[in-house]
Amino acid sequence: MSGSFGCPIGLTMSPGGHNSFPWTKTFDFVPQMATVFHGFVSRVQSSANRLDSFFSDPFSRIVLLAVVLFCHLGLRLTFYNRLNSLGWKRATIKRTEKIAFAETWVTPLILGAIFWQPISKWVLGQSDSEVLPIVLLAYAAFCLVMGAMFGFLWLLWRPIWRFQHVPTKRDVEVHDVSIQTGLTLARTRKCRWAAKVPVNQIFEMAVEQIELPVVGLPEQLDGYKIAHLSDIHLTGQVAPDFTAHAVSIATQWSPDLMALTGDIVDKQPCVAWLHDLFSPARAKDGCYFVLGNHDTRISDPSVVRDRMTEAGWIDVGGKIETVSLRSLDCQLLGNEWPWFTRPNDPLISDESIGFRLCLSHSPDQFDWCRRNGVDLMLAGHTHGGQGRLPLAGPILSPSWHGSRWASGDFYRSPTTMHVSRGLSGVHLLRIRCRPELSLITLRCPSS
Numbered sequence: 001m002s003g004s005f006g007c008p009i010g011l012t013m014s015p016g017g018h019n020s021f022p023w024t025k026t027f028d029f030v031p032q033m034a035t036v037f038h039g040f041v042s043r044v045q046s047s048a049n050r051l052d053s054f055f056s057d058p059f060s061r062i063v064l065l066a067v068v069l070f071c072h073l074g075l076r077l078t079f080y081n082r083l084n085s086l087g088w089k090r091a092t093i094k095r096t097e098k099i100a101f102a103e104t105w106v107t108p109l110i111l112g113a114i115f116w117q118p119i120s121k122w123v124l125g126q127s128d129s130e131v132l133p134i135v136l137l138a139y140a141a142f143c144l145v146m147g148a149m150f151g152f153l154w155l156l157w158r159p160i161w162r163f164q165h166v167p168t169k170r171d172v173e174v175h176d177v178s179i180q181t182g183l184t185l186a187r188t189r190k191c192r193w194a195a196k197v198p199v200n201q202i203f204e205m206a207v208e209q210i211e212l213p214v215v216g217l218p219e220q221l222d223g224y225k226i227a228h229l230s231d232i233h234l235t236g237q238v239a240p241d242f243t244a245h246a247v248s249i250a251t252q253w254s255p256d257l258m259a260l261t262g263d264i265v266d267k268q269p270c271v272a273w274l275h276d277l278f279s280p281a282r283a284k285d286g287c288y289f290v291l292g293n294h295d296t297r298i299s300d301p302s303v304v305r306d307r308m309t310e311a312g313w314i315d316v317g318g319k320i321e322t323v324s325l326r327s328l329d330c331q332l333l334g335n336e337w338p339w340f341t342r343p344n345d346p347l348i349s350d351e352s353i354g355f356r357l358c359l360s361h362s363p364d365q366f367d368w369c370r371r372n373g374v375d376l377m378l379a380g381h382t383h384g385g386q387g388r389l390p391l392a393g394p395i396l397s398p399s400w401h402g403s404r405w406a407s408g409d410f411y412r413s414p415t416t417m418h419v420s421r422g423l424s425g426v427h428l429l430r431i432r433c434r435p436e437l438s439l440i441t442l443r444c445p446s447s
């Protein structure tokens with residue numbers, strides 16, 4: 001007879017009547033785990049055997065291996081996008097990124113080197129999958145299952161399907177800024193070389209006049225004009241004249257409001273450019289800005305706020321400003337999460353507020369805006385993916401939602417969101433993804 005009756009908590013009585021120790025239960029647990037593991041192994045092997053019947057010739061087996069490798073790379077890309085959406089310290093993100101990058105290539109190389117013989121025998125049809133080591137089968141199964149899951153979501157949010165996209169009327173004018181201004185925009189040798197790459201569009205500014213239908217837009221604001229700038233990225237690689245051109249075009253358009261959604265400065269010496277660059281900006285109801293993750297790269301981001309304020313811009317980062325737009329009480333919210341602050345939740349039952357506009361660096365704050373009754377959210381950060389494949393669209397996008405909101409116009413009740421591709425970046429390459437200056441005219445959906 002065995003049991004814990006009459007024994008202190010955690011002790012069991014052995015068949016011989018001796019007290020045993022708490023870890024006895026642990027030892028009981030081991031055979032159970034072994035049974036579970038054995039079941040898992042059998043299941044993986046039987047699934048692999050079923051796959052074998054579909055992939056019986058060398059060519060299809062090579063294709064299957066390629067699919068597994070593709071899923072492996074896709075999962076790392078998924079991880080990369082999510083990692084860069086976090087508010088962690090830059091050094092931590094960069095360190096994690098380096099480890100993840102090394103692991104991306106080391107894992108398949110090591111598995112390939114160790115299991116070269118069983119893999120090659122399996123590919124050549126000299127054995128079935130039962131001879132493949134369980135580690136390999138389990139990892140392949142993991143890649144295929146996770147790849148199918150994330151791959152489905154990735155496919156679902158491709159721009160070609162236009163799910164949750166807002167159809168807009170867009171009038172795009174491309175300014176080759178160096179030709180139009182006659183100025184040399186590349187300030188460094190690296191930038192000069194990058195600009196020579198034939199497909200590179202870093203200096204081709206797309207001035208996009210967008211008629212944006214906004215659900216819930218009060219009639220008074222129909223036709224309201226917002227010039228939206230994002231991701232300026234003053235690094236010193238590109239001459240400030242590029243940004244000056246965008247500010248000049250935006251001001252000439254005579255907007256009602258100008259908005260800048262973060263990533264203004266990357267390098268400390270460029271802080272000195274801010275006043276001259278942004279003080280010429282004019283908009284009837286004011287120019288507003290928030291900061292982004294790259295603004296943490298200078299020693300004191302509050303200096304950026306001060307210089308922008310001196311240039312006549314209004315800092316709404318972490319704040320809610322009540323403003324009168326065409327005599328209508330509206331709220332302007334500045335969301336800099338997760339790198340700085342975001343405002344306390346506004347009182348959405350306050351019916352005196354006719355319209356809520358949120359400036360957010362990251363499109364990941366879309367759900368926060370939806371919870372807080374924001375009518376229109378303007379964001380940047382994802383740079384349109386920096387490069388876009390034909391049909392597939394953007395791949396790289398530092399967002400918790402991957403490339404879903406890389407750029408464009410989206411609606412999920414009650415919020416409409418415009419995500420700009422931004423004007424510049426730290427990477428001196430843009431492929432099928434021109435810098436964007438958004439000149440947005442708000443429209444009631446019925447008009």
Ligand SMILES: [Fe+2]
Pocket residue numbers: 231233263292294381382383422425
């Ligand atoms: Fe950016």
